[in-house]
Amino acid sequence: xSILPLSLDKxxxxxxxxxxxxxxxxxxxxxxxxxxxGANGAGKSLLLRICxxxxxxxxxxxxxxxxxxxxxxxxxxxxxxxxxLRRSVAANVAYGLKLRKVEAGxxxxxxxxxxxRTGLTDFADQPARLLSGGEQxxxxxxxxxxxxxxxxxLDEPTANLDPGATRAVEEIVSGIHDSGxxxxxxxxxxxxxxxxxxxxxxxxxxRVAERAGADKFFSQPSTEEAAAYLRGDLLW
Amino acid sequence: xxxxxxxxxxALQLIAALDAELLEIIxxxxxxSLAAVAIAAAIGLPAGAALAVYxxxxxxxxxxxxxxxxxxxxxxxxxxxxxxxxxxxPLGFLGLLFxxxxxxxxxxxxxxxxxxxxxxxxTRDLYEEYRDQLCSFGARPHQAVRTILWDARxxxxxxxxxxxxxxxxxxxxxxxxxxxxxxxxxxxxxxxALETSKGNLALALALGLILVLTAIGVNAVAxxxxxxxxxxxx
Numbered sequence: 001x002s003i004l005p006l007s008l009d010k011x012x013x014x015x016x017x018x019x020x021x022x023x024x025x026x027x028x029x030x031x032x033x034x035x036x037x038g039a040n041g042a043g044k045s046l047l048l049r050i051c052x053x054x055x056x057x058x059x060x061x062x063x064x065x066x067x068x069x070x071x072x073x074x075x076x077x078x079x080x081x082x083x084x085l086r087r088s089v090a091a092n093v094a095y096g097l098k099l100r101k102v103e104a105g106x107x108x109x110x111x112x113x114x115x116x117r118t119g120l121t122d123f124a125d126q127p128a129r130l131l132s133g134g135e136q137x138x139x140x141x142x143x144x145x146x147x148x149x150x151x152x153x154l155d156e157p158t159a160n161l162d163p164g165a166t167r168a169v170e171e172i173v174s175g176i177h178d179s180g181x182x183x184x185x186x187x188x189x190x191x192x193x194x195x196x197x198x199x200x201x202x203x204x205x206x207r208v209a210e211r212a213g214a215d216k217f218f219s220q221p222s223t224e225e226a227a228a229y230l231r232g233d234l235l236w
Numbered sequence: 237x238x239x240x241x242x243x244x245x246x247a248l249q250l251i252a253a254l255d256a257e258l259l260e261i262i263x264x265x266x267x268x269s270l271a272a273v274a275i276a277a278a279i280g281l282p283a284g285a286a287l288a289v290y291x292x293x294x295x296x297x298x299x300x301x302x303x304x305x306x307x308x309x310x311x312x313x314x315x316x317x318x319x320x321x322x323x324x325x326p327l328g329f330l331g332l333l334f335x336x337x338x339x340x341x342x343x344x345x346x347x348x349x350x351x352x353x354x355x356x357x358x359t360r361d362l363y364e365e366y367r368d369q370l371c372s373f374g375a376r377p378h379q380a381v382r383t384i385l386w387d388a389r390x391x392x393x394x395x396x397x398x399x400x401x402x403x404x405x406x407x408x409x410x411x412x413x414x415x416x417x418x419x420x421x422x423x424x425x426x427x428x429a430l431e432t433s434k435g436n437l438a439l440a441l442a443l444g445l446i447l448v449l450t451a452i453g454v455n456a457v458a459x460x461x462x463x464x465x466x467x468x469x470x
Binding site: 049052053054072073076077079083085086087095096099100 | 365366368369371372373374375379383387388
């Protein structure tokens, strides 16, 4: 049984007396690639971290599908700045599998698969921290792919990458989607959102300003904030 | 001046001739200190990393205490261990006073806080960097401790080396609990103290030189290990 849908019920997050997220209610179903779009400071990363369980909300509830267990093992996250363990590329992929007690033969198979699918096979024995930025982010994706998550959160995974590396990451993200994982990704790059999104959640100042299918969102945004953001107006 | 020159020449002769008494003392020193450091590392490395990972009430106080204990006066540690191990003490029945085991215990007590404190500093920054990623992987705190110990292993050599340096160099604790018995509990530092007071400067100087060379050698090894690794691990 899937851990999806993920439901957020009036989730808020406060820092001091500032509400960084304010009353967010959402249901995230399996299937379409969901892109969370919004300006810096809109609360995208925070929302993702709360969904993934790295942070607890100040108010409201985050719920996975009823009757499911061990949800933390069935999801994964890729960060804007990948954290490379001080180990070989292959050991970085194997690490999460070891934590999940995947037995050695199966582990080796999944590591090899993940490296092949991300084009990192030739780097398997290299220290991960000597990879370039783009290769590191591909490794971060390989690492999560090997875990075969039901849902994968990606927090601006291409924010620090050049166009070539960005395209490689986008292709891998699509590959992970095709293998059956739900993709939830934040970006402030409208072009990337157009390329990847099946549906868009537009965050503005800690609230969901609009949620729509990608075609609809990009052609006829229904809120003034979203329209302004798409036009490139400064919202602040 | 000529006294010193003479003693120096004699010292070099002793070293060159691989004098039996000299070798025995050196071997015992290393055996005691290595054992003490092994015990201190087995306790101190996990404890230091645990201080970096776990959050519990009083954590800061523990860190302050451990750092303060780094400067523990060896004679005081010697005295405490002496009281515990002496006939009338709570552990007197073990009959350990004036044995190499007592010296190992004393040095382990001295060195453990050093290893805990240095290990904590080194692993704290690494854990800062790793925390979100390890949480995301679903690592439990005890698994995070193992992970950062392994990933920081090269820099942790420094912590262990610092402990070893402290163990070989201290004299107060082993003198009190070991008693400086010839052929049994006499180590380099206690010999230096004794021979100097007897005016036998050559042996003292020879041992002093060995101690300094050991310190240099240990640090050279630590540094080259660190250098190789900085290149290999990025």
